[in-house]
Amino acid sequence: MPDFGYATLLLTFLVAIYTSAAAIVGHKTRSERLLESARFGVYGTFGLLSVACLTLVYLFVVGDYSVKYVQHYSDRSMPLFYKVTALWGGQDGSLLFWVWVMSVWSAIAVYQNRDRNKELMPYTIVTMMWVTLFFMTLLIFAANPFEVYLAGAPTDGRGLNPLLQNPYMVTHPPTLYLGYIGWTIPFCFAMGALAHGKLDYGWIASMRRWCLVAWVCLSVGLTLGGLWAYEELGWGGYWAWDPVENAAFMPWLTGTAFIHSVQVQERRKIFKAWNLSLIIITFVLTLLGTMMTRSGIVESVHAFAQSDIGDYFLAFLVVTLVVGFGLILLRSKQLAPESALESIVSREFAFLVNNWILLAAAFFVTFATVFPSIYKFVNKGQEINVGPAFFNLWMIPIGLVLLFLTGVGPLLSWKKSTAATLRQQFLLPAIVGLLGAGFAHVATGWVYGSSHWVATLTIAICIFVTTSITQEFARGTRYRMKNSGEGALDAFITLMTRAKRRYGGYVVHFALVLMFFGFAGNAFKLEAEETVPEGKSAKIGRYEVRLDRLVFEDDGQKNMVTAHVTVLDKAGKELGTMAPAKWAYRKPEDQVTTEVDKRMTLAEDLYLVLGTYDAERKAAVLQLKVNPLVNFVWLGCGFLMFGFGVAVWPERRAVRAPIYSKRTAQAAAGVASFALAMLSAGLALF
Amino acid sequence: MLGRKGIQIAVSFLLIGGSLTYLLSSSLSEEMEYFHPADAVMVKRAELTNQRIRMGGFVLKDSILQKTGTLEYQFEVKPVPQMLKYPEVANQTMTVRYAGVVPDTFKDDAEVIVSGKLGEDGVFHATDLLAKCPSKYEAEEKTKGTY
Structure with a gap:
């Protein structure tokens, strides 16, 4: 089987050479047949690489530990699910996965353009094949995932790093x-x-x-x-x-x-x-x-x-x-x-x-x-090492300027904005933004006990951008209502569907606002470390965390130590229970994983880590963190996908017969990737 | 031909580019940390004392001590044999103290990178600890052929 996989790689290499030659010669001699052959060459590389990936997956599933790559990244006890995903667990397999994904994209692009962009396609295919050839060279000569042990093949694998055995x-x-x-x-x-x-x-x-x-x-x-x-x-x-x-x-x-x-x-x-x-x-x-x-x-x-x-x-x-x-x-x-x-x-x-x-x-x-x-x-x-502090020093100001521009750009007109349009466009967002700065300063001071000027600035820019986007939506809707006599909601929806790219883009901008709002929360993080015996509690922010029991268990695959805690608010009211843990896997040898537990609310996360424990004295060393606004980052990502969906949603005109298939293919690609993104999220x- | 506008643009580019480069390099030198392998730290002990550095090596087997019920650790770091520059200290170790939650990969024989200061007491006081699994030495095995 490993030989079969390697042969597939060699064959892909040859097909890629043939395909680029066919594309060049076909273009020079204006031979439709050769060009069509080149197109099928692209589909061919996709087919062959799919076979190569499936072969590697098969080797993982049956557990052929004579293959080095399989032996390095899996073992018998792993669930099937992670055996399959171990395909991209290491260097060689992830390079194979890289070029396979590229072949999928190439095949889709070539299929979409089989009747279009005739002049561009030959050289486009050549470029695709050259990139493919580069990766095939790597896979064949330097990073062969099908390499086998020459002698003394082990009977079991080393297992995938438990950190990677996670749905994410x-x-x-x-x-x-x-x-x-x-x-x-x-x-x-x-x-x-x-x-x-x-x-x-x-x-x-x-x-x-x-x-x-x-x-x-x-x-x-x-x-x-x-x-x-x-x-x-x-x-x-x-x-x-x-x-x-x-x-x-x-x-x-x-x-x-x-x-x-x-x-x-x-x-x-x-x-x-x-x-x-x-x-x-x-x-x-x-x-x-x-x-x-x-x-x-x-x-x-x-x-x-x-x-x-x-x-x-x-x-x-x-x-x-x-x-x-x-x-x-x-x-x-x-x-x-x-x-x-x-x-x-x-x-x-x-x-x-x-x-x-x-x-x-x-x-x-x-x-x-x-x-x-x-x-x-x-x-x-x-x-030497360059730490995160250096990156933050530069990237925070850069990020804030970019965020500011997402609010400015849409307010300017193409070619030249006149003084009158500038006033009309900027007056409201500027005033609201400035008021927002004062509000943010006072509000963060009140909620978090102190204010931080970077956070204040970030929130003020967020407010400015949100106002500018809202103003765009409101003006567009009002304009439609006046012209077509539609109700507000109808007008709003037609607006979104008529200029999808524009309004989809605004939604994406708003998504970034949400994310930056989440980033601002970093200024108000709380962190503490405390040794807590059973029955006693530790305090952080507005929470009191009481250790109820320290539990020791073993499920055959791993040893588990769990700290069962109850979270109370300042008034002593119970908010819920949490269970941060430490797991020690038998395989790979004594690999330990920290199982974080967090209590999520839109305003903040309470994040608990079991740092270590003292079995004799029945005490846990807890690391407690409060991360304000962090969930806005993930929420922003959701809006980002929604905005993208609006922007790429196919035009209604697309259903007309002659262009039907191309448009549907395009739409299908868009929809499929959107669905995939949603699914992964x-x-x-x- | 450089017109007046051209000169203006060139000068402003130079000014902006120059000041950015200056800011970049000065902030970089502040945030930069030097890395030394454990054997080099042992040899250049006097010179490196009280400086903020990063040190890399292996955790000596059975050397990890933890003060019960706390997150205070002490362990010995030995030089990485494959990267040894000063063979005279190949068998010596460096004591490291660290307080805080250790990464899951921190254990006997793990490759560690600690950042902190080498104190006058001869102990490395780490404020940051990174650890890599000992099983990650893949390239070497590859050249050896079999496992």
Whole structure:
């Protein structure tokens, strides 16, 4: 069986070579048959890689421990569910999973465009195949997941890290991968457009919805990663600027910039070279991220082992940059703007500023993440570490400016805003925002006992942006009511369905407001550590936590110590019970996991960790944390998905016969990814 | 040709770029922590005392002590044999004290990175502790071929 899997990989390699050759020759000779053959080549790589993934899954399920990868990441006692997901538990399998997801996306994109974008498709397919070939090279020569033990194969596996045996780890990596790799397809189209020289808005138009799908998957994937860290790691936070998190965040930043700046190209036919550069940078950042997290170059808590795949990645990265930007230079004539920026008080200029800042943020995060590696290289092996404090120092102001811009941008008009429109648009949000600042300062001081100026500022900007969005919705609704005579609710719904992209975008902006509101809560965290004997209690914030019993159990797979506690409020009224625990697994050898328990309310979470215990004296050392507003972050993610759903919902016109199938395919892709995102979020929450 | 506008743009770019670079590097040097392998810390003991550093090594087997009913730990860190630079201290260890919740991966033979200060008492007082499972040494096994 392992040989069969390896043979599939080799065959995929050959098919990818054939497909790129067929696409080039077919394009040069204008042979429809060869081009069709190339399309089927793309479907073929998808089929073959699916077989390879299924083979690996099969090996996991039957427990063939002669395969190193299977032996490293599973064992007999693991539930079937986690045996299947162990596919992406380590380096080799996750690279196979990467290229498989890419083949899924490629097949969908090629199918959607089988009758469209005829000029672009040959080179787009070539680019897709070259990316595939790169990953196949890695899998065949440097990271073969089907490698077997030459002699003395073990009879059982080592087991998957219990931290990864968690529902989030089932939903978080695939969602993140879908988003991450989703950006490869627009990149391939951009390269197709550059190679062919057809550089109008066409390729962007067909990729617009695609980019939104990639973006939302990446956003949801990032949030799920945060949720996993929050629930599983027990340090009470959800984001620590770990290189692995940064790796996914970097392309998110440039991808966000791209989604905004393509609107400027659509409207004003400028920023053409800029958009191409952004998509190339986004793709390069996904490669850099994969390289950082999979090669062990960067020191990280989740990094996999040191390996030699870094060199392959570096080479591919350089080639991508040189070819991409070389083509942009070559095509600079066709990329000349067709109009000019007229005023700095315009929406396009706001988009430009948004782009600069997002790009600066991406540059900063990339720099700070790779800086330790560069420093080590330059200073003969001297290692350094750059902590989260450095990231926060820079990213908090950057994030706040971006949040502020989400409130400003929609209020400006295209081309030029006049003084009168400025007054009309900004008067209300500015006043409410300023009042909000005072209110936030007083309210946080009253609720949390002290106020914090960063939190005050964040909440004030949140209020400003919310007012500006509400004003947009209210004006649109009122306008419709006047023109069509509809009732308020009808008018509101028609408004949303008539300009889905616009109002969907506003909902996404509001989602970010909610998330930032949640981030502001970090300023008011409470934390305490206390040794609590049975019957006694510890106090934190407005809670009193009483240890009722310390219970010792064993279920065969693990030893469990649970602290059963009762939570009371200040008046002594019982609020409920909680049970933080520590589990010691038999396999892998003595692996301990901390089982956090939290009491969730919209206002705050009470977060309990059983730090350690004293069996003789029947005492638990509890770590108590109160995390205000944290649930707004997850709530924001829900709104984000809803806004995305509104934005990509297919137009009603789509049901007309001739374009029916394409539109439905597109819609199906959108709906499917949305459903997947919802499903993963749902799974994550329960 | 650089017109007046061109010069204005160039100057403002230089000013903004320069001040950002300055801010970036100065804030970076404040937040940067040097990492030293345990053997280097033992050799350069005098030079590193009272500095904030990060130290990496393995937890010596059976050396973890915990004050009963508290989160106060003391353990010995030995150099990583594969990365040894100073063979003369290969068999020595460094005492580390840490108070707080330890990560789940912290146990005998785990690879740890501790950040904190090397005190004049010769003990490393850690404020932060990271630990990696001992089972993560994959690349080496790969080159060895069989397990």
